[in-house]
Amino acid sequence: MTGLTTDDVRAAESAAADFVATFERIRAEVAKLIVGQREVVEHVLIAIACQGHVLLEGVPGLGKTTLVTTLGKAMHLDCGRIQFTPDLLPADVVGSMILAERSGEKVLEFQRGPVFTNLLLADEINRATPKTQSALLETMQERSVTVAGRTMPLDRPFFVLGTQNPIESDGTYPLPEAQLDRFFFKLHVPMPDESELETILQRTGGVELPEVSAVATGEEILAMGETLRRVPIESGVQRNLIRMVRRSHPSDADAPESVKKFVRHGASPRAAQAMLAAARARALLAGRYHVSGADVRSVAPAAMRHRLILSFEGEAEGVRTDDIIADVLATLD
Amino acid sequence: MKTPMKTEPNAREVGSVEALIARTKHQLNRARAVRIALLACAVGGAAAAIGGGAFLLAGARVPVVLYVVVLVCSAAIAWAAWVIERVGDRAAAQFLDKSFGLDDGLTTSLDLHHTHAGGAFGALQVAWAARRAEGLEPTPLMPKPGRLLIAGAILLPTLAVSLGFAPESAAVVAERERFARTLVLSAELNKGIGEAIEDTIASADEEELAELEPNELRELADALEMSGEQADLLRQYAEMEHELAARAEALQAPRAEELMARAGEALSEGDETARLGRMLEEKRFDEAAKELEKFKPAPEVTAEDLARRREEAERLKKLTKRLADARRRMDAAQSAAGKPSRSASDRSANTDDAQTGRLSSRKGGTTSTNDDQGRPIEGEIREMEEAVEELERALAECEHGACEQGELNEASDKLKRARSAVNSMQGELRKLGAKQRARSKLSKLRSTLAQCQSTVAGQSQSPFAGGREAGQGSAKSQNAEVNRDDGRQLDLQGIQGQGPSELEVEEADSGSGVTTRGEAARNVDYQRQFESFVERPDVPDALKEGVREYLERIHRGPADAGSTDEEDGTR
Numbered sequence: 001m002t003g004l005t006t007d008d009v010r011a012a013e014s015a016a017a018d019f020v021a022t023f024e025r026i027r028a029e030v031a032k033l034i035v036g037q038r039e040v041v042e043h044v045l046i047a048i049a050c051q052g053h054v055l056l057e058g059v060p061g062l063g064k065t066t067l068v069t070t071l072g073k074a075m076h077l078d079c080g081r082i083q084f085t086p087d088l089l090p091a092d093v094v095g096s097m098i099l100a101e102r103s104g105e106k107v108l109e110f111q112r113g114p115v116f117t118n119l120l121l122a123d124e125i126n127r128a129t130p131k132t133q134s135a136l137l138e139t140m141q142e143r144s145v146t147v148a149g150r151t152m153p154l155d156r157p158f159f160v161l162g163t164q165n166p167i168e169s170d171g172t173y174p175l176p177e178a179q180l181d182r183f184f185f186k187l188h189v190p191m192p193d194e195s196e197l198e199t200i201l202q203r204t205g206g207v208e209l210p211e212v213s214a215v216a217t218g219e220e221i222l223a224m225g226e227t228l229r230r231v232p233i234e235s236g237v238q239r240n241l242i243r244m245v246r247r248s249h250p251s252d253a254d255a256p257e258s259v260k261k262f263v264r265h266g267a268s269p270r271a272a273q274a275m276l277a278a279a280r281a282r283a284l285l286a287g288r289y290h291v292s293g294a295d296v297r298s299v300a301p302a303a304m305r306h307r308l309i310l311s312f313e314g315e316a317e318g319v320r321t322d323d324i325i326a327d328v329l330a331t332l333d
Numbered sequence: 334m335k336t337p338m339k340t341e342p343n344a345r346e347v348g349s350v351e352a353l354i355a356r357t358k359h360q361l362n363r364a365r366a367v368r369i370a371l372l373a374c375a376v377g378g379a380a381a382a383i384g385g386g387a388f389l390l391a392g393a394r395v396p397v398v399l400y401v402v403v404l405v406c407s408a409a410i411a412w413a414a415w416v417i418e419r420v421g422d423r424a425a426a427q428f429l430d431k432s433f434g435l436d437d438g439l440t441t442s443l444d445l446h447h448t449h450a451g452g453a454f455g456a457l458q459v460a461w462a463a464r465r466a467e468g469l470e471p472t473p474l475m476p477k478p479g480r481l482l483i484a485g486a487i488l489l490p491t492l493a494v495s496l497g498f499a500p501e502s503a504a505v506v507a508e509r510e511r512f513a514r515t516l517v518l519s520a521e522l523n524k525g526i527g528e529a530i531e532d533t534i535a536s537a538d539e540e541e542l543a544e545l546e547p548n549e550l551r552e553l554a555d556a557l558e559m560s561g562e563q564a565d566l567l568r569q570y571a572e573m574e575h576e577l578a579a580r581a582e583a584l585q586a587p588r589a590e591e592l593m594a595r596a597g598e599a600l601s602e603g604d605e606t607a608r609l610g611r612m613l614e615e616k617r618f619d620e621a622a623k624e625l626e627k628f629k630p631a632p633e634v635t636a637e638d639l640a641r642r643r644e645e646a647e648r649l650k651k652l653t654k655r656l657a658d659a660r661r662r663m664d665a666a667q668s669a670a671g672k673p674s675r676s677a678s679d680r681s682a683n684t685d686d687a688q689t690g691r692l693s694s695r696k697g698g699t700t701s702t703n704d705d706q707g708r709p710i711e712g713e714i715r716e717m718e719e720a721v722e723e724l725e726r727a728l729a730e731c732e733h734g735a736c737e738q739g740e741l742n743e744a745s746d747k748l749k750r751a752r753s754a755v756n757s758m759q760g761e762l763r764k765l766g767a768k769q770r771a772r773s774k775l776s777k778l779r780s781t782l783a784q785c786q787s788t789v790a791g792q793s794q795s796p797f798a799g800g801r802e803a804g805q806g807s808a809k810s811q812n813a814e815v816n817r818d819d820g821r822q823l824d825l826q827g828i829q830g831q832g833p834s835e836l837e838v839e840e841a842d843s844g845s846g847v848t849t850r851g852e853a854a855r856n857v858d859y860q861r862q863f864e865s866f867v868e869r870p871d872v873p874d875a876l877k878e879g880v881r882e883y884l885e886r887i888h889r890g891p892a893d894a895g896s897t898d899e900e901d902g903t904r
Contacts, residue, residue, distance in 0.1 A: 004456055012453035232451035232458055234441035236423070289458040290445075292436035 012289075015227040019284050022224060023049065025215040029074040032210045034067050035203065036196035040187050042285075043278075043302050044071065044161070049224040050277040052184020053140050053160040055125075055175075055306060062189045063200075064163045068121040071161075075221060076214030078155065080117030084128035086171060090135035094145045110147060115139045118155055118218060125162035126172045133179055136160065140182045157221050177265075177309060184274050186306035231280040233291040240332050241279075241296050245272045247328045248308055256327040262314030263324060267307040274303040301325050350442050350459070350466050357471040358425035364475045369414050371478050371486040377407030378489025385496035392502030400497065429466075432474045438462045512561035515789070519559045519566050522785045525797030526573075527554040529781050533774045540767030544584055545774065553577075566789045574782040581775040584768045589710045590616065593765070596659035596714075606652050618766035622759040628652050629755045630724070634744045639731060642748065646724050649751060653721045656714045710761045717754040724751045 023045055030041055040056070044067065047054045056064045065081070072079030082093060095113030099106055114120065115136070125133065139145055140160050144153045162183065164175075180186075192200060203210055233241075247255045249266030259266070279295035286295070305321040314324075381403040385395040420428075426439040442462035445451040451458060534547040553573055560566050593613045600610030609628075612621040630645035631638070724747040731740040784796035863884060867877045 004453055008453040009456050012457055016454070016457070230452060230454045232441065232445055232455050234437055234444040235448075236427075236440060236444070237437055286436070288436060288438065289454050289461050290438060290441040292438070292441075294436055 012230065015223070015230075016284050016289065018220075019049070019224050019227045019281075020287075022216050022220050023281075023285060026071070026074045029212055029215045030067070030070050033070045033203070033212055034063055035199045036192045037063065037067070037189065040189055041067065043185055043187050043299075046278050046281040046285075046299070047184045048075075048157075048159055048221060049281050050184060050228060050274070051157060051159070051222075051225045052274060052277070053162070053182060055180070055183040055186040056161060056163045056189050057166050057186060058163070058189030059167055059191070060165060062191065064161075064189055065121060065123060068119060068161045070212050072119045073212040073214060075119070075216045075218070077118035077157070077218055077221075079119045079121065080114040081121040081123060082114050083123045084125050084132070086127060086129060088128045088132050090132050093132060093135045094139065095147060097148050108148075110150065110152070112152075113145070115145060116152075116154060118157055118159070120158070120160045122160055122162040124164060126164040126175055128173065130173050130176060133173065133175060137179055137182065140179070155218075157218050180306045181268050181270050183306060185278070185302040187302055228277055228280045228284070231283055231289060231291060233276065233280070237291055237293050237296060238276075240293055241272060241275055243332055244275070244296070244300060244328055245269070245304075247331055248304060248325070250311075254331060256324075256331050258319070258324050258327045262311055262317070262319045263308055264311040264314075265309040267304045271304050271307045275299055278303060297329055300329060350439060350463050351446075353429065353466050353469060353471070354422050354425045354439065354443060357429055358420050358422060360471055360475050361420040361425055361428060364477070365418050365420065366415055368476070368478050368482070369411050369418065371482050373407045373411035373414075374487075375482060375485035375489050376410075377403050378486070378491075378493050380407075381493035382489055382496060385493055389496060389499055392505040394501040394505075395497045395499070397497070400493070403493075428474075429469065429471060432471070433465075433469055435462070435465055438465055511563075515563055515566065516559060516561040518789065518795070519561070521795060521797065522566070522570075522788065523554070523557040523559065525795065526557060526778075526781065526785065527551075528797070529778060530554045533778060537771070537774065538767070540763060541771045541774065544768050544771035546580075550778075563789055567786050570782050570786045570789065574779050574786070577775050577779045577782065581772045581779065584772045584775070586765060586768060589761075589765055592660060592663055592710055593618070593621075593762075595663050596656050599655040599659045599662075600652065603651060603655060605648055606655060609652070610655075616769065618762045618769060622762040622766065625755060625759050625762065629752050630748050632745070632749055632752055634728070634731070634741055634748055636741065639728065642744070643728050646721065646728055646748075646751070649717075649755070650721045650725060653714070653717045657718045660711055660714050710758070710765075713754065713758045713761050717751070717758060720747065720751040720754040723747045 026045055027041060030045075031038075034041060044054050044056075048071070056067075058064060068081075069079055071077075082088070091113070093113050094115055095111050097108045098111045100109040101107075102109070122136065125136075139154060139158070143156070143158050144151050146152075160183075164172075243254070245267045246252045247266075248259060248263065248271075249255060250260045250263050252259075252266075255263075255266075275296055276291070278299035279291045282295040282298060283289070283291045301322050304325050308321045308324060310319060310321065313319075381400055384399050384403065388395045388399070422443055423440060426443045427437075429435065429439050430437050438458070439462050442459050445455040445458060530547075530550045530553070534542065534545065534550065537545055537547075553576060557569060557573065558565075560569075593616070597610040597613030597615075600606035600613065602610070606628075609621055609624045612618075612624055628645075628649050630642060630649060634642045724744070727740070727744040727747040731744050781796050784793060787793040788795045863880065866872065867880055
């Protein structure tokens with residue numbers, strides 16, 4: 001901490017305050033339309049602050065699409081949507097080269113696909129074929145598109161919010177592990193309770209829907225990500241985070257019995273990165289300037305549940321990855 | 334232009350956090366030290382109490398070394414536990430975080446302070462932690478030892494120490510004393526046995542010494558060990574007795590003795606040889622050897638005493654014949670019993686080897702065995718027989734011939750041979766006598782060892798108690814009055830017909846008898862014991878009834894008892 005000036009400290013304090021303020025503004029704006037789902041909204045916003053993609057899982061009609069469009073409006077971001085179907089082609093996602101006439105000359109021109117946006121809603125992502133799903137791989141990780149040898153960067157910020165229906169399995173293609181790993185969080189969208197349903201009906205049953213205003217900009221979202229990286233983490237807490245990831249692997253000596261029995265592959269290093277970033281966000285939101293063990297624990301299920309690959313026994317016995325993660329957390333101090 | 338950050342507030346903030354952590358660490362360490370000390374007291378006390386209890390149950394006094402060992406072990410374990418469980422700064426910070434819900438704030442602050450990492454956010458974090466740490470007081474949070482632990486730490490050592498004052502049981506004291514007594518007794522007995530062996534050796538003549546093998550006897554005595562254990566002593570004395578028995582057995586010459594007994598029987602029939610025969614029958618071999626001297630002819634013969642020599646030869650011939658007859662009868666008897674009769678000549682090498690081998694297996698001491706002891710005597714009888722025949726022939730030729738000097742010389746040679754044969758026979762008899770005496774001495778030693786075993790078992794006095802010789806007796810009483818167990822006072826005046834007597838007259842159906850007063854007193858004791866037995870409350874009634882009935886039957890006599898049985902049978 002040598003060489004620091006009061007300006008540096010004040011700037012950091014201001015950045016932290018801005019982070020919280022921006023976060024709360026967006027949350028408040030989204031809450032105008034999205035009733036309940038507080039945890040889902042918070043996790044989605046944390047993922048966005050961390051520049052991460054989110055996979056939303058829930059039955060139809062829970063407001064997944066509404067959440068995405070609302071977020072787009074609140075953050076003043078360009079929104080795109082792709083309804084994934086089995087006949088969807090990769091070119092329909094990323095775009096394709098077309099023959100166009102320019103000044104009397106016919107030239108090949110790149111027709112941008114719907115991924116060229118800030119906030120992409122990949123609705124029912126598991127209905128597309130693996131080939132089409134894999135078209136999203138580069139866009140999600142590299143945030144760029146390569147067509148006919150040309151690589152075109154996507155606009156920043158860029159987020160993918162995928163949705164999938166956990167009930168219907170006919171005509172679906174489970175996402176490959178590589179693609180699942182690229183999602184920062186996987187969130188379960190719960191069914192609203194009675195009072196929340198009543199509020200939903202009151203808000204959406206009238207002639208006018210609540211108006212959602214833009215309360216943040218893309219730059220502010222990117223700045224949030226920059227702020228996060230500066231939040232310190234104590235070595236012991238970080239050690240626990242690492243142990244958490246390691247103990248999700250059946251090969252680890254200290255892994256709980258459930259992991260050894262039901263898990264084929266544990267969480268990847270991306271899970272550790274995601275947990276650290278998300279924990280930092282939670283620390284700032286809690287008014288702290290450091291990451292606590294509780295922060296890491298709170299984000300562990302969302303960051304790890306889609307990264308654990310169950311074994312045959314696990315699948316056969318219908319084991320939930322959240323239970324396994326709870327077992328892993330129980331082994332730590 | 335950036336202004337340098339104010340270091341003063343930060344230093345104070347950091348200082349306050351560090352002071353809080355240091356204070357907490359100190360208090361936590363003190364609390365743990367107290368807990369470990371109490372735990373060590375309780376566990377050490379429990380261990381000492383259990384160990385002491387075990388000693389007391391065994392009847393022994395609790396040894397001080399037990400307390401020392403428990404104390405040292407407890408202190409060492411407590412010290413090790415204290416070193417292992419000592420709380421550091423990080424653990425103290427974690428304790429504060431957990432106790433005050435600071436979400437790892439102080440731990441992170443400490444970490445950032447030590448690593449100088451975190452940048453501006455680190456500075457913010459330290460300030461945040463310092464603000465949160467203000468006014469925190471860890472003292473009320475310090476863990477306090479439970480009442481159970483405190484009680485255990487006080488009561489268990491107290492109990493253990495109090496056990497140390499308990500006396501050892503009478504059985505253990507008695508056992509220890511018995512051990513010491515046995516040890517002293519073993520020394521006394523070993524010394525006594527050694528002296529007895531030395532006495533035996535000293536009292537033995539040369540021939541006996543040749544049989545006794547004194548050095549080996551001394552080795553046996555030297556091999557005796559002192560011991561406080563009765564069983565060990567009994568074992569070693571029994572082993573030595575067994576060894577002596579084996580030696581005595583090896584000295585036996587049953588064949589030779591049987592031959593001599595038969596010879597004695599045969600010789601008893603003759604007038605001249607009757608005395609010698611009795612001696613042989615009674616196994617008085619030394620006397621028999623002397624008696625045999627009478628049958629020895631003179632070594633020289635002249636024309637004048639030829640008749641006298643012939644008489645001597647005749648007498649020797651009769652003796653020899655009876656001896657030879659006895660030998661033949663024994664051979665015949667043994668042949669009839671299935672044992673092949675063996676002449677002296679064919680009983681040589683192979684059997685000697687056999688006996689040597691058998692003996693060498695038994696500590697390699699003696700040089701002959703029972704079965705072969707008779708052979709030299711048989712040979713001597715044969716030799717005597719031959720010598721007498723030749724002598725008789727020589728004397729007859731001399732008498733019938735001209736009795737020239739040449740014939741006389743030859744007769745003299747035969748006389749010498751006959752004398753020599755008698756001498757050899759005497760030697761063999763003396764040897765038998767020596768074996769007999771050696772056997773007797775060994776038997777005496779065996780008897781001493783048997784007495785030693787009896788002494789060790791507490792059944793008799795030491796065989797070496799008192800002097801070796803009889804003491805000086807006195808008719809003068811040392812005590813004018815003697816108190817008896819039954820309370821009666823005896824005052825023996827020594828005047829016939831006056832004063833109390835040691836004798837009592839008891840009347841019975843078959844007549845009157847005399848018993849000593851000691852016997853009468855013993856009977857009174859028995860009676861009292863039976864009475865007290867049948868009155869004991871813990872003895873079952875059926876058993877009491879049985880004892881009572883038994884005594885009644887004794888008093889009634891067999892006839893009455895028979896009638897009682899009959900009555901019982903009719904019931």
